[in-house]
Amino acid sequence: MISLADAGVVAVVVGAVSVAGVAAGTLLLRLLRRRTIWASTAVVLGTAGLVMAAGVLALSHKMLLTAGAFRMLLVAVLTATLAGSLVAAALARRLARGSAGLRHAAGLLGAGEPLTDVPDPDTRELRALAEALRAASGRLADAREREQAVEAARRELVAWVSHDLRSPVAGIRAMAEALEDGVVCEPADVADYHRRMRREAVRLAAMIDDLFELSGIHAGALVVRARPTELREVVGEALGGVEPLAAARGLTLDASALSDAAVLVDPDQLVRALRNLLGNAVRHSEPGGTVTVECGPEGDGAVVRVTDTCGGIPETDLARLFEVGFRGQWARTPGDDVGAGLGLAIAQGILDAHGGTITARNVEGGCRFTVRLPPGAERGAPALPATARDTAAIVDATSR
Helix, strand or coil, X not given: CCCHHHHHHHHHHXXXXXXXXXXXXXXXXXXXXXXXXXXXXXXHHHHHHHHHHHHHHHHHHHHCCCHHHHHXXXXXXXXXXXXXXXXXXXXXXXXXXXHHHHHHHHHHHHCCCCCCCCCCCCCHHHHHHHHHHHHHHHHHHHHHHHHHHHHHHHHHHHHHHHHHHHHHHHHHHHHHHHHHHCXXXXXXXXXXXXXXXXXXXXXXXXXXXXXXXXXXXXXXXXXXCCEEEEXXXXXXXXXXXXXXXXHHCCCXXXXXEECCCEEEECHHHHHHHHHHHHHHHHHHCCCCCEEEEEEXXXXXXEEEEEECCCCXXXXXXXXXXXXXXXXXXXXXXXXXXXXXXXXXXXXXXXXXXXXXXXXXXXXXXXXXXXXXXXXXXXXXCCCCCHHHHHHHHHHHHHHC
């Protein structure tokens, strides 16, 4: 049985050796703080083994060992220390390899390269870092795809707008030169030229207004002054704005299924969005066809449905219907009443600002646009979703 005095001596000796070993290890770690993880890990594990060996050897004189037994103990301690150091070196090398692989992956990520093979390290912390790198790579790939889509849409928008602005400008210029040169001098012809020039100027102004409005919407400058409104009245006002165009094309506007629904919206902005939808339906419906409009409560909110007789939209076009500048195959040779292809994008921006949604799908004989408005609760204009921010970049880049 070890005496209390001997136990105290053992504690003092072990404590002194441990403190000295920890101090030496800490000093080494400080000196190697800018070195590899392999070196740091080796120092930590090696220090632990050496402290244990030094403690055992320092206490061996208390064990009343013979010289032979002491030599055997010394060999055993040194062997155990060497074995522990080798294991520590192997573990440190594995950690170093894992961190090197992650460092390489981080370098690729910083250079904008996709990460196809991220190493799977042994430790939980390094595995968490690997998962974070994989997630960051996925987000970067998504952002790159969105950027490419924005750039492609911007180029398409520039091409469409350039074409549509050039056509009326060329017409106005030609008619102005004809009037100036006296090629057209009959009063009736002169009056006709003036009417046509005015029509082209109105068309130009409408396209420019659309560009400015869309830019304002996607820059977050749209102010939604929401107030309690009867949805039926808003739909009726929007219908009144497209009745002349529908009559000119021989179309019937069927508004027999309008029901009352109280909504909290900016009526002026919502009228603009619905007028764009209705105008789109009227322009693309077959002459003599029907555009059907329905509205009313649905669940906690309200809904507006616009169904046209355009014959349907190709599925590939449906996915891009609300993109800026996209007008589909039917608009390859736009007529006088076709704008820059911004109407549906403007409608979506207005609905986004109201917290609503707009979708499109094919139905028998045509296409149906569905507008859903949230419950009439007090709210401000919410932030634009990512798709709207991407579209803002298109308009901003186009305006520079």
